[in-house]
Amino acid sequence: MRAYLVSSDGGPDAIQRVERPDPMPGPGAVRVAMRAASLNYRDKMVALGGYPRNDSRPVVPLSDGAGVVEAVGEGVTEFAVGDRVVNCFFRDWVAGEPDDAIMRTAHGGGIDGVLAERVVFPERALLPIPGDLSFEEAACLPCAAVTAWQSLFVKGGLTAGQSVLCLGTGGVSVFALQLAKAAGATVFITSSSDEKLERARELGADGTVNYKATPDWHKEVRKLTDGRGVDHVVEVGGPGTLAKSMRASALNGRIGLIGVLTGADGEVNPLPCVFERLSIHGIYVGSREMFADMNRHIAANGIRPVIDRTFPFDDAIAAYKHLQSGAHFGKVVVTIDAD
Ligand SMILES: NC(=O)c1ccc[n+]([C@@H]2O[C@H](COP(=O)([O-])OP(=O)(O)OC[C@H]3O[C@@H](n4cnc5c(N)ncnc54)[C@H](OP(=O)(O)O)[C@@H]3O)[C@@H](O)[C@H]2O)c1
Structure with missing residues (x-):
């Protein structure tokens, strides 16, 4: 073979x-x-x-x-x-x-x-x-989707009516958008491309921010949530985005620490975690059991x-x-x- x-x-x-x-x-x-x-x-x-x-x-x-x-x-x-x-x-x-x-x-x-x-x-x-x-x-499904699932539903405990921020429009983030929308969440997503943001809106994104045109995208996300911030962040950027993800988070927010698209090195001020009571979870894909649970969500909601x-x-x-x-x-x- x-x-x-x-x-x-x-x-x-x-x-x-x-x-x-x-x-x-x-x-x-x-x-x-x-x-x-x-x-x-x-x-x-x-x-x-x-x-x-x-x-x-x-x-x-x-x-x-x-x-x-x-x-x-x-x-x-x-x-x-x-x-x-x-x-x-x-x-x-x-x-x-x-x-x-x-x-x-x-x-x-x-x-x-x-x-x-x-x-x-x-x-x-x-x-x-x-x-x-x-x-x-x-x-x-096996890596990108299960990672998004563990971040939002297993560690994050996402429920209908909560808000989610996805960074960029790669594999993990687009799955996070789809899985969260199907669960009744309000979803915000960033991208370097307006054309990709338009596609994200077609998939159900409620608010979009171009992170190249708006380097302070966390402030825009807060504005879009009437100053409150989001309940969940699917953090794929790493040191270059984590500080802004914290600032985009609501009190008691949950951040799934997933990737390092901006590189592995850099300083991040952890204080917002304390004063905003944020939880940061390290995510490494997930188990077969999580995959099976996610597949039921995918089939029941017709996610493609x-x-x-x-x-x-x-x-x-x-x-x-x-x-x-x-x-x-x-x-x-x-x-x-x-x-
Ligand atoms: N921990 C885990 O279990 C796990 C599992 C899967 C993936 N990951 C990690 O998660 C990250 C994403 O993986 P993936 O497979 O989804 O990648 P991917 O499909 O290659 O996604 C790349 C996209 O990320 C976006 N991006 C790049 N720099 C960005 C920035 N500074 N801010 C916001 N978005 C940015 C860009 O979106 P636009 O073109 O829209 O700007 C780019 O097209 C990687 O670091 C990967 O190693 C970790």
Whole structure:
């Protein structure tokens, strides 16, 4: 079968195409003929090296995929040949609080990922595709959507009528917008592009701010909330945005600390956390249980992942470059068609 392999820290251009024998499912395992995979910002970090805890070499890249069950090992009870499935980001995080060994089982980083024609998973690392989502749509869910879900609903405890701020229009933020709107929240979103903000409004955003044209976007968010601030922030920016996210937050607000799009270094004054009683939660994707809960929300509300562009398997490196350009809105997908 065809697969890609990250063997160095040379970035997307150094990712190799390889031929590997078809993997065979052992007891409790399932072989999936992959049909689609999606990219996340972290896949660029994996290709460049230094991704915390999950930086094995060589490793098949990408954490998020969907496909069809092709073969099942002895003792498999949840899946049968022909089932449409999506994989979990962490192979071993089923439920509860994870330990360090579990945290090292991130697909496409700590262990082999899904940019291959066939992948064997333990059945605990798979879920049925929710509703009538296509393989391409389902492949968007494991990292970006589950991260947004954990931030807003598991750690954040979001309820109808609350307000949410999403930063930028990448994979995590667009899912946060969709999941929160479906739960009856009022959602604000920022972007560097007015055109992307218009698309966000079409998806239901109640208020938008161009963070390039309005560098003090936190003040604009406060204005949009009549001076109160938002109940939840999905914080993907890191040191360059965190101080403003705190200032955009309402008393008792909750911030899901997710990403470092502005880089990992920088000083942040923590005092607003004290005087505004803010809670900041570190989020690292989520468990299979969270994924399953989210899938019920997706199916019940008819949420469809937003795919910016799809690339064929042979052009997977072009998909990395498209993600790297920042031109996308939502998710970038690679289609896979096993021989
Ligand atoms: N902790 C976790 O479990 C977890 C899971 C998933 C992702 N992450 C992290 O979360 C971040 C986002 O990941 P992703 O996959 O959603 O990325 P992505 O799809 O590549 O999103 C990139 C988008 O972020 C926006 N952006 C860039 N700089 C910004 C800034 N200064 N302020 C506001 N928005 C900015 C831009 O949106 P516009 O073009 O609209 O300006 C850009 O297009 C990354 O740092 C990633 O590593 C963490």
